[in-house]
Amino acid sequence: MRWVLIKNLKSHAGEEVEIRGWLYNQRSSGKVRFLILRDGTGLVQCVLTKEEAPGLFDLAGEITQESSLKLTGTVREEPRAPMGVELSVTGIELISRAEPYPITLKDHGVDFLADRRHLWIRSPRQAAILRIRSTVEQACRDFLNSRDFVLADAPIITPNACEGTSTLFEINYHDSRAYLSQSGQLYNEATAMALGRVYCFGPTFRAEKSKTRRHLMEFWMLEAEAAFLDYEDNIKLQEDLVYHLVQTVLERHRDDLRLLKRDISKLEAVSLPFPRLSYTEAVSLLNEKGHSFQWGDDFGAPDETVISESYSSPVFVHRFPAKIKAFYMEPDPKNPEVILGADLIAPEGYGEIIGGSQRISDLSLLERKIKEHNLPVDQFQWYLDLRRFGSVPHSGFGLGIERTVAWICGIEHVRESIPFPRTLYRMHP
Amino acid sequence: MRWVLIKNLKSHAGEEVEIRGWLYNQRSSGKVRFLILRDGTGLVQCVLTKEEAPGLFDLAGEITQESSLKLTGTVREEPRAPMGVELSVTGIELISRAEPYPITLKDHGVDFLADRRHLWIRSPRQAAILRIRSTVEQACRDFLNSRDFVLADAPIITPNACEGTSTLFEINYHDSRAYLSQSGQLYNEATAMALGRVYCFGPTFRAEKSKTRRHLMEFWMLEAEAAFLDYEDNIKLQEDLVYHLVQTVLERHRDDLRLLKRDISKLEAVSLPFPRLSYTEAVSLLNEKGHSFQWGDDFGAPDETVISESYSSPVFVHRFPAKIKAFYMEPDPKNPEVILGADLIAPEGYGEIIGGSQRISDLSLLERKIKEHNLPVDQFQWYLDLRRFGSVPHSGFGLGIERTVAWICGIEHVRESIPFPRTLYRMHP
Numbered sequence: 001m002r003w004v005l006i007k008n009l010k011s012h013a014g015e016e017v018e019i020r021g022w023l024y025n026q027r028s029s030g031k032v033r034f035l036i037l038r039d040g041t042g043l044v045q046c047v048l049t050k051e052e053a054p055g056l057f058d059l060a061g062e063i064t065q066e067s068s069l070k071l072t073g074t075v076r077e078e079p080r081a082p083m084g085v086e087l088s089v090t091g092i093e094l095i096s097r098a099e100p101y102p103i104t105l106k107d108h109g110v111d112f113l114a115d116r117r118h119l120w121i122r123s124p125r126q127a128a129i130l131r132i133r134s135t136v137e138q139a140c141r142d143f144l145n146s147r148d149f150v151l152a153d154a155p156i157i158t159p160n161a162c163e164g165t166s167t168l169f170e171i172n173y174h175d176s177r178a179y180l181s182q183s184g185q186l187y188n189e190a191t192a193m194a195l196g197r198v199y200c201f202g203p204t205f206r207a208e209k210s211k212t213r214r215h216l217m218e219f220w221m222l223e224a225e226a227a228f229l230d231y232e233d234n235i236k237l238q239e240d241l242v243y244h245l246v247q248t249v250l251e252r253h254r255d256d257l258r259l260l261k262r263d264i265s266k267l268e269a270v271s272l273p274f275p276r277l278s279y280t281e282a283v284s285l286l287n288e289k290g291h292s293f294q295w296g297d298d299f300g301a302p303d304e305t306v307i308s309e310s311y312s313s314p315v316f317v318h319r320f321p322a323k324i325k326a327f328y329m330e331p332d333p334k335n336p337e338v339i340l341g342a343d344l345i346a347p348e349g350y351g352e353i354i355g356g357s358q359r360i361s362d363l364s365l366l367e368r369k370i371k372e373h374n375l376p377v378d379q380f381q382w383y384l385d386l387r388r389f390g391s392v393p394h395s396g397f398g399l400g401i402e403r404t405v406a407w408i409c410g411i412e413h414v415r416e417s418i419p420f421p422r423t424l425y426r427m428h429p
Numbered sequence: 430m431r432w433v434l435i436k437n438l439k440s441h442a443g444e445e446v447e448i449r450g451w452l453y454n455q456r457s458s459g460k461v462r463f464l465i466l467r468d469g470t471g472l473v474q475c476v477l478t479k480e481e482a483p484g485l486f487d488l489a490g491e492i493t494q495e496s497s498l499k500l501t502g503t504v505r506e507e508p509r510a511p512m513g514v515e516l517s518v519t520g521i522e523l524i525s526r527a528e529p530y531p532i533t534l535k536d537h538g539v540d541f542l543a544d545r546r547h548l549w550i551r552s553p554r555q556a557a558i559l560r561i562r563s564t565v566e567q568a569c570r571d572f573l574n575s576r577d578f579v580l581a582d583a584p585i586i587t588p589n590a591c592e593g594t595s596t597l598f599e600i601n602y603h604d605s606r607a608y609l610s611q612s613g614q615l616y617n618e619a620t621a622m623a624l625g626r627v628y629c630f631g632p633t634f635r636a637e638k639s640k641t642r643r644h645l646m647e648f649w650m651l652e653a654e655a656a657f658l659d660y661e662d663n664i665k666l667q668e669d670l671v672y673h674l675v676q677t678v679l680e681r682h683r684d685d686l687r688l689l690k691r692d693i694s695k696l697e698a699v700s701l702p703f704p705r706l707s708y709t710e711a712v713s714l715l716n717e718k719g720h721s722f723q724w725g726d727d728f729g730a731p732d733e734t735v736i737s738e739s740y741s742s743p744v745f746v747h748r749f750p751a752k753i754k755a756f757y758m759e760p761d762p763k764n765p766e767v768i769l770g771a772d773l774i775a776p777e778g779y780g781e782i783i784g785g786s787q788r789i790s791d792l793s794l795l796e797r798k799i800k801e802h803n804l805p806v807d808q809f810q811w812y813l814d815l816r817r818f819g820s821v822p823h824s825g826f827g828l829g830i831e832r833t834v835a836w837i838c839g840i841e842h843v844r845e846s847i848p849f850p851r852t853l854y855r856m857h858p
Contacts, residue, residue, distance in 0.1 A: 003657075005577060005625070020656075020657050020821075021625075022622070022819045023819075039625050039656075040579070040621075040622075040623060040624035040625025040626070040656070041577065041624075041625055066818040066819040067819050068819035068820060068821045095819075095820070095821055095822075096790070096816075096819055096820040096821065098817065098818040098819045099817045099818060101818055116811075116814075118616075118619040118811045118812075118814060118815065119619075119814060119818060121619065121620060121623040121624075122622060122623040126623070127623050127624055130579070130581060130620070130623070130624060131579055131624065133580075133582075134579040134580040134581065137580055137582075138570065138574060138580065141567065141570065145567060148434060148470070150469070150559070150560055150563045151562075151563040151566055151567065152559060152563065152848050153562075153566075153632070153649060153847065153848060154848070154849070155647060155848070155849040155851060155856075156585070156609075156632045156634075156647055157598075157634075157646065157647050157851050157856055158856070159856050159857050159858075169586075169600050169601070169602070170600070170601060171598050171599070171600045171609070172598070172599060173598070173646075173856055174636070174638075174853060174854070176856070178856055180585075180600070180609075187547075187848065187849060190547040190548075190550065190848075190858075191550060191559070191848055192469075193451070193469075193551060194469060194550040194551040194555070194556050194559070195469035195470075195550075195556055195559060195560065196434070196450075196468050196469025196470055197469070202631060202632060203582070203585045203631060203632070205585075205586075207603070209603075217586065217602075218584060218585055218586050220582060227449070227468075227469070228432075228449050361525070382545075382547045382857075382858035383547075385545075385547060385548060386547065387525075388527065388528045389495040389527040389528060389530055389548060390451045390452075390495040390496050390497035390524075390525055390527045391497060391524070391525040392449075392497045392524055392525065393524075418582065419581050419582060419583070419584070419616065419619075419620055420583070420584040420616060422584060422586050424603060425603075427584075427586055427587070427588050427602055427605065427607055428588055428811075429588075429619075429811035
């Protein structure tokens with residue numbers, strides 16, 4: 001008997017197949033029993049009648065939630081079923097009978113579920129989110145690979161504090177002080193000068209005392225950097241990437257999005273080019289909407305939400321005041337008080353998903369900026385070398401995966417967008 | 430003028446193009462000057478004659494190593510050139526003149542180069558290794574994606590010590606003790622029960638007081654896990670994967686392998702199926718070769734080298750004594766003293782590149798093994814839950830990327846197979 005994944009059942013209509021998985025739920029209407037089996041790729045309804053197979057019918061009734069089993073049966077087209085097919089069961093092999101499963105089909109509290117994250121991820125909703133995350137991550141890579149970017153993994157253990165020390169996790173590195181990386185960007189700039197176009201894609205860490213629905217202590221970030229890429233090229237690269245992510249999920253995960261009750265029309269409304277708003281225009285927009293905000297301040301989550309509400313696509317806010325942005329951002333030659341960079345703010349209040357900029361390529365300007373930001377110049381000598389030896393205009397960006405997935409899936413909290421979230425008060429399981 | 434990457438020049442023969450990059454070297458034979466330009470995708474020789482362009486000829490002579498520039502010119506087929514083409518230069522735009530470059534074309538010591546890793550990676554040899562690394566990493570993903578595996582990132586910050594505490598990097602997690610992950614496997618087992626077939630691919634950390642040429646403190650590992658995959662399926666999956674990696678590099682990186690002076694015939698000799706040797710047979714082989722080794726001991730690097738020398742493909746050594754392997758490995762039902770797992774040893778003395786096994790699926794056996802290994806049972810309750818609720822036979826493995834890349838590239842030391850290596854005495858730059 002051929003073992004078939006549930007997601008592929010549609011192409012086996014009329015055939016007898018085997019499926020393997022776990023019992024998600026069952027219900028019975030007297031003489032017909034419906035087993036809902038999940039195998040990680042989808043859910044399918046499997047049907048038994050008392051009349052046709054009384055033995056199996058009784059056996060099935062005793063199978064507990066999350067027990068593992070193999071079912072054999074015939075695939076039948078069934079337009080009313082979520083997968084378009086169901087299975088007429090001809091055989092059941094119980095592999096392991098589950099103890100009473102703690103996560104029942106009723107609602108549970110967040111802490112209860114978080115304590116059982118290793119089981120919670122089996123629920124159809126969580127599994128759908130994780131499948132979409134996997135696709136988003138692969139789509140990031142496919143997009144950059146197709147544009148000649150080379151993966152160059154940045155180190156996690158780092159001696160430098162790239163953007164200040166207050167939010168760093170410190171580790172003891174064979175009796176030296178080291179930190180967990182907050183960004184691979186400085187390393188990306190070095191590898192871009194070696195390989196031309198590069199990206200890194202790994203975990204990054206921020207020890208922020210923050211417990212908003214947008215923050216994790218450990219999150220994954222895609223960071224791309226390219227030699228000879230200017231501010232404008234950089235913006236276009238980013239919008240093409242994000243558009244590609246949305247289209248790829250729409251193409252491959254209709255079923256998962258429906259299961260998540262995502263308003264798909266909101267994703268379909270995303271279109272190129274993305275709107276662009278200067279920081280100064282964004283401040284005016286906030287003020288017009290009765291939202292008090294001073295030029296020179298940084299946006300908080302509520303400000304980003306207000307800005308995003310005016311657009312159906314992600315919106316670039318560009319040319320922030322240099323004072324509130326990282327030291328390495330290239331000043332706008334037309335107005336050096338602002339930088340040639342932009343944040344990309346997701347629709348529907350999901351906040352900033354990308355930060356990017358052209359980088360300073362002039363050695364003396366970069367040295368001055370490091371000092372102005374009170375950073376230790378000696379620790380940045382290697383980074384300054386990139387300007388001593390064949391400096392070129394270059395740009396890059398970082399995309400936060402959890403926020404991007406949360407937005408595309410339409411979920412409330414980023415903690416559901418990663419298999420095992422690390423939050424302020426939680427690193428278990 | 431169209432900007433073309435050096436790797437793509439071949440398909441522009443006869444056209445006038447622009448290339449952008451850095452001066453790797455130049456030489457002159459009186460009236461002809463040869464500039465070797467690198468752009469991260471390859472090297473190309475660019476030719477100027479004094480007769481045709483006296484001004485450019487003199488300008489070019491003053492360009493220092495690693496200066497950044499744009500060159501325009503006509504692509505000419507040249508069978509003797511490494512790329513098959515060269516450029517007849519018609520224009521030079523110097524972007525930034527490099528200060529005297531520390532890494533000249535003569536030999537330098539390892540520490541000198543390691544201190545300048547951010548520049549060393551620009552050398553043709555290092556760049557070739559990193560390009561191959563990028564391809565190997567993507568080929569891992571493509572292979573698993575094509576077999577319905579879903580990426581499920583494992584956490585880096587972990588509360589548990591999966592395989593003992595002596596080699597863990599400890600971090601302060603908001604005043605709790607936490608560790609940097611040594612393996613995502615336990616988490617993979619949880620996500621496999623949710624998603625069916627999964628992999629994680631991230632940095633892992635071992636605080637080993639080891640400074641051999643095979644060890645790094647921070648290295649990347651591909652770990653795959655699948656429900657309903659048994660020992661035999663697992664072995665086949667691994668050999669198909671490793672074979673795919675070798676074939677992909679042979680297909681796409683002939684030029685890079687030649688630049689590395691890799692003996693390509695050794696890679697071409699890799700064939701399926703890979704040889705398999707039980708641990709007991711391996712002990713006999715060692716003894717036959719006059720290598721003293723006791724049944725029950727673990728292999729060291731010299732033992733693995735001796736074993737690998739008998740084969741042109743990677744070789745599986747299977748059914749190790751349970752006592753020297755991790756607690757979660759399924760005992761062989763025919764002989765419970767050994768486990769249903771295997772290490773894959775690379776040819777040419779590159780050592781173990783994969784460790785894998787079927788996992789224990791029986792709750793009480795797993796509980797007993799945890800106790801026998803003196804591990805804290807309470808910390809493994811979540812892991813035991815995977816056997817309480819729908820346990821299934823499942824297997825998986827972990828592939829070390831740096832060793833795999835070192836073997837494929839034929840390089841001496843794993844430190845050259847990652848952009849910024851972290852070794853016992855070095856975490857800079």
